[in-house]
Amino acid sequence: MKKLNKIGVLTSGGDAPGMNAAIRAVVRKCFYEKIEIVGVVKGYQGLIDDNIRLLDPSSVSGILKEGGTILKSARSKDFRTKEGRGKAYINILKHGIDALIVIGGDGTFTGANIFGEEFNIPVVGIPGTIDNDLYGTDLTIGYDTALNTVVEAVDKIRDTATAHSRLFFIEVMGRDAGFIALSAGVASGAEVVLLPEKPTSYDELKGFLEKQYSYQKESSIVLVAEGENMGSTLDIANRVNEEHPEYDARVTILGHLQRGGSPTVVDRILASELGVAAVDALLEGQNSIMVGMVKDEIEYVPFIKAIKNKKNVNSRLLNLISVLSG
Ligand SMILES: Nc1ncnc2c1ncn2[C@@H]1O[C@H](COP(=O)(O)OP(=O)(O)O)[C@@H](O)[C@H]1O
Ligand SMILES: O=P(O)(O)OC[C@H]1O[C@](O)(COP(=O)(O)O)[C@@H](O)[C@@H]1O
Numbered sequence: 402m403k404k405l406n407k408i409g410v411l412t413s414g415g416d417a418p419g420m421n422a423a424i425r426a427v428v429r430k431c432f433y434e435k436i437e438i439v440g441v442v443k444g445y446q447g448l449i450d451d452n453i454r455l456l457d458p459s460s461v462s463g464i465l466k467e468g469g470t471i472l473k474s475a476r477s478k479d480f481r482t483k484e485g486r487g488k489a490y491i492n493i494l495k496h497g498i499d500a501l502i503v504i505g506g507d508g509t510f511t512g513a514n515i516f517g518e519e520f521n522i523p524v525v526g527i528p529g530t531i532d533n534d535l536y537g538t539d540l541t542i543g544y545d546t547a548l549n550t551v552v553e554a555v556d557k558i559r560d561t562a563t564a565h566s567r568l569f570f571i572e573v574m575g576r577d578a579g580f581i582a583l584s585a586g587v588a589s590g591a592e593v594v595l596l597p598e599k600p601t602s603y604d605e606l607k608g609f610l611e612k613q614y615s616y617q618k619e620s621s622i623v624l625v626a627e628g629e630n631m632g633s634t635l636d637i638a639n640r641v642n643e644e645h646p647e648y649d650a651r652v653t654i655l656g657h658l659q660r661g662g663s664p665t666v667v668d669r670i671l672a673s674e675l676g677v678a679a680v681d682a683l684l685e686g687q688n689s690i691m692v693g694m695v696k697d698e699i700e701y702v703p704f705i706k707a708i709k710n711k712k713n714v715n716s717r718l719l720n721l722i723s724v725l726s727g
């Protein structure tokens with residue numbers, strides 16, 4: 402195994418609270434192990450554009466509690482091309498980088514896997530996405546903070562919904578995954594959740610709502626994962642209002658506020674552990690793997706498994722929604 406003298410670290414895809422805590426852990430662990438560490442600015446695009454700078458323990462002072470990412474993030478079209486990845490590799494050689502740590506989601510790991518195979522450079526991934534849609538880790542960095550943000554917002558909407566006896570459709574993030582909608586739904590007492598993993602028909606939804614209305618509930622909340630099957634949240638709410646004007650339905654789309662804010666304790670600890678574990682993995686000669694946390698143990702999960710295997714939503718939680726919404 403080639404000696405590790407210099408590691409590059411980057412954040413890529415949608416930012417997530419706790420990415421800074423992970424960067425800090427990687428940088429401080431490298432210092433501890435006497436390995437040089439450089440930060441790549443703006444994800445894979447920064448590798449292509451040679452936007453690379455030296456980091457030291459003081460460059461990560463005070464960032465543990467900050468949302469966003471000091472290294473910035475990007476969705477790089479160029480890295481999807483062989484030509485772009487070729488430019489990235491030239492810059493890796495220019496800076497003498499021996500291995501990469503990439504912090505991101507499924508897209509980031511797909512790119513890392515291709516890049517590692519093309520150019521034979523060791524790459525280790527740290528799961529950072531609010532969506533929690535990665536197989537091989539119980540939690541991804543940022544998910545817990547996003548959940549807390551969503552629940553705080555839903556609690557507030559519940560106040561006004563109850564005051565006016567209204568139905569609210571609240572759309573949350575989760576491009577292809579319903580983890581945020583389901584867990585936040587249980588934690589905020591949502592009456593219905595709409596998830597991509599469990600397609601619901603319009604008639605089923607109507608049936609749920611009619612049942613709720615027959616209980617004379619003070620308010621109802623439907624948490625909609627953006628990737629669910631029925632189409633736009635506004636269209637669903639409009640149709641419900643046409644058929645049942647008495648529900649007086651309203652729509653709130655929480656949007657990018659779910660991605661910001663100071664990370665929770667859970668995310669800070671997870672990010673610190675995985676940051677250190679990623680450097681350990683490289684020191685052990687690991688390659689093309691994600692470091693995950695399963696039942697409080699660090700696991701090495703091949704990129705291909707983390708991307709291709711489907712992480713299932715918790716059916717117990719789904720059942721809770723129907724049992725507790727009465
Ligand atoms: N098939 C691919 N080939 C090369 N690079 C990819 C591929 N898929 C994703 N990437 C890179 O990873 C970046 C992040 O992926 P994206 O899906 O946007 O976010 P996330 O990693 O959070 O899921 C993309 O912008 C792109 O640069
Ligand atoms: O910020 P953008 O580019 O509008 O992307 C929005 C998407 O990013 C996310 O917030 C996070 O997704 P990724 O972690 O896969 O990038 C999704 O929930 C959402 O669909």
Ligand SMILES: [Mg+2]
Pocket residue numbers: 414506507508530532
């Ligand atoms: Mg993703």
